[in-house]
Amino acid sequence: MNYVPTKAHRYFIWLHIKNLILIRYRGAYLGLMWIILEPLMYLLILGFVFATFNKAPIKEYVLYLFSGLIPWQFLERAVLSMTDSITQNAVFIRRIRTPYIYFPLIQLGVAFVDFIIAFSILLLFFLLYRAEWHIPMVVLPLSIMAWMIIVAGLGILLAVLFIFFQDIKPIIQMGLMLLLFTSTIFFKPDVFYGDSVKLKILQYDPVCYWANLFQKPIFYGIWPDLTDWIVCLMSGLILLSAALMLYYKLKDKFYYYV
Amino acid sequence: MAVAIKLNNITVEFKKPTLGNHTLKNNIYYFITGKKISTFKAIDQLSLIINEKETIGIIGSNGAGKTTLLRIIAQIIVPKSGSVKIFKRVIPLLExxxxxHPELSGRENCYLAGALLDFTPKEIDLRLNRIIDFSGIHSFIDAPVKTYSSGMFARLAFSLATEVDPEIFLVDEIISVGDESFQRKCILRIQKMIKKGITTIFVSHNLDFLVTQCSRLIWIEHGKIMMDGAAVEVAHRYRYQQRLLN
Structure with missing residues (x-):
């Protein structure tokens, strides 16, 4: 079995990602400017609203929120678009021999481009607020790689499951929302200190460890500790191996379900 | 003559489509009640050998399994049982x-769809002028394909799809594209491919076309081969049976 895409197929994946991004804003009044404006406005609104709710200084809270929310948004957008990507492309699948896995990978690529743009906005805020650049921030490329493994694993796994259970998207959306609001992305950990049950939940919530890879170097200026890396890499690798195993085991049956 | 395609005892079974077949809710329902979704065999223990350089037509009534058979040869469908051996590079022209992509221009689509047919951008660069010339839509090549008429769309798509160099070429009911003069161009192009020795398999309801182009016809009904032989003979028997049924 050939697992490596041909040069033409790699070109197809790249071209598809590029086209999906360009088409999104083609014909819009401000065109490609929306690629930057959309996440900028979204982050600004959320930043100001939640800073007010949390009664926190805007500068401090915005940097805290963005350092966790931007990677989370990448995960959420990628996973949701990857989930139904194979069934959405049934027209390809039924008429030309295309490896099914290309379609979740294309959506992963689109979400990754959005993430890089949103991440650049975070760096822009760093400049605007004249925040301190911490040395542990050099670890961020590794944090991004760890998140890529987690997102790819979760996205492919759900894309395979969705073929057989095509009504699970709302369940996935609710699950992601639950993970988000039980984590330390919107709320700083000190909010939970008075409640032992909530603290226990935080201890077992993998999202807190995932978020630490960004929040610790960007906001706290410290290195993520060994537990953070172990939880992230182990969860990512388990998800990715399970996803690929399931994909290669079931891919011959996909045609009958899409 | 060397074998190009060898199918041995293949069976393809589909679940009868109903609304919400593949949902968690229905799966739980079927699990609890112990009921099973009924199935039907689109291909039933079919064996077939096709040699290199043969030109074959597949005929049969609607729902006989012709397109499913073509999709098995194109390796789009993996059968439930039996073995499929394809010894050459297959290019399917099923649609x-x-x-x-409707939002992209004709030129952009040539690169996108071309990549699916295994063309690198350099290979498309080399062929692009030929594709545009054959399609005859020079002045619209940079317009979004959603603005094309169905004829223009089909002309560009056919020009691109037949620019490949297949060793096995599968064609499913797509000869009637564009206007009459373009249809003639299409047939001439396919005849050229046949002359080059490309193994070609047509699925069509146009018996006259098949008899003139093919040396062998395979008649399929209910997923089984009813008759396989010289084109004129099979077409005659098929017509006779159709007359009896009507």
Whole structure:
């Protein structure tokens, strides 16, 4: 079995990602400017609203929120678009021999481009607020790689499951929302200190460890500790191996379900 | 003559489509009640050998399993049982415009859909002028394909799809594209491919076309081969049976 895409197929994946991004804003009044404006406005609104709710200084809270929310948004957008990507492309699948896995990978690529743009906005805020650049921030490329493994694993796994259970998207959306609001992305950990049950939940919530890879170097200026890396890499690798195993085991049956 | 395609005892079984078949809710329902979704065999223990350089037509009534058979040869469907051996590079032309995005221009679509047919951008660069010339839509090549008429769309898609160099070429009911003069161009192009020795398999309801182009016809009903032989003979028997049924 050939697992490596041909040069033409790699070109197809790249071209598809590029086209999906360009088409999104083609014909819009401000065109490609929306690629930057959309996440900028979204982050600004959320930043100001939640800073007010949390009664926190805007500068401090915005940097805290963005350092966790931007990677989370990448995960959420990628996973949701990857989930139904194979069934959405049934027209390809039924008429030309295309490896099914290309379609979740294309959506992963689109979400990754959005993430890089949103991440650049975070760096822009760093400049605007004249925040301190911490040395542990050099670890961020590794944090991004760890998140890529987690997102790819979760996205492919759900894309395979969705073929057989095509009504699970709302369940996935609710699950992601639950993970988000039980984590330390919107709320700083000190909010939970008075409640032992909530603290226990935080201890077992993998999202807190995932978020630490960004929040610790960007906001706290410290290195993520060994537990953070172990939880992230182990969860990512388990998800990715399970996803690929399931994909290669079931891919011959996909045609009958899409 | 060397074998190009060898199918041995293949069976393809589909679940009868109903609304919400593949949902968690229905799966739980079927699990609890112990009921099973009924199935039907689109291909039933079919064996077939096709040699290199043969030109074959597949005929049969609607729902006989012709397109399913073509999709098995194109390696799009993996059968439930039996073995499929394809010894050459297959290019399926099951529908025109696969891989085309309506928002992209004709030129952009040539690169996108071309990549699906295994063309690198350099290979498309080399062929692009020929594709545009053959399609005859020079002045619209940079317009979004959603603005094309169905004829223009089909012309561009056919030009691109037949620019490949297949060793086995599968064609499913797509000869009637564009206007009459373009249809003639299409047939001439396919005849050229046949002359080059490309193994070609047509699925069509146009018996006259098949008899003139093919040396061998395979008649399929209910997923089984009813008759396989010289084109004129099979077409005669098929017509006779159709007359009896009507």
């Amino acid at each position: 025109l415009g696969i891989g085309f």
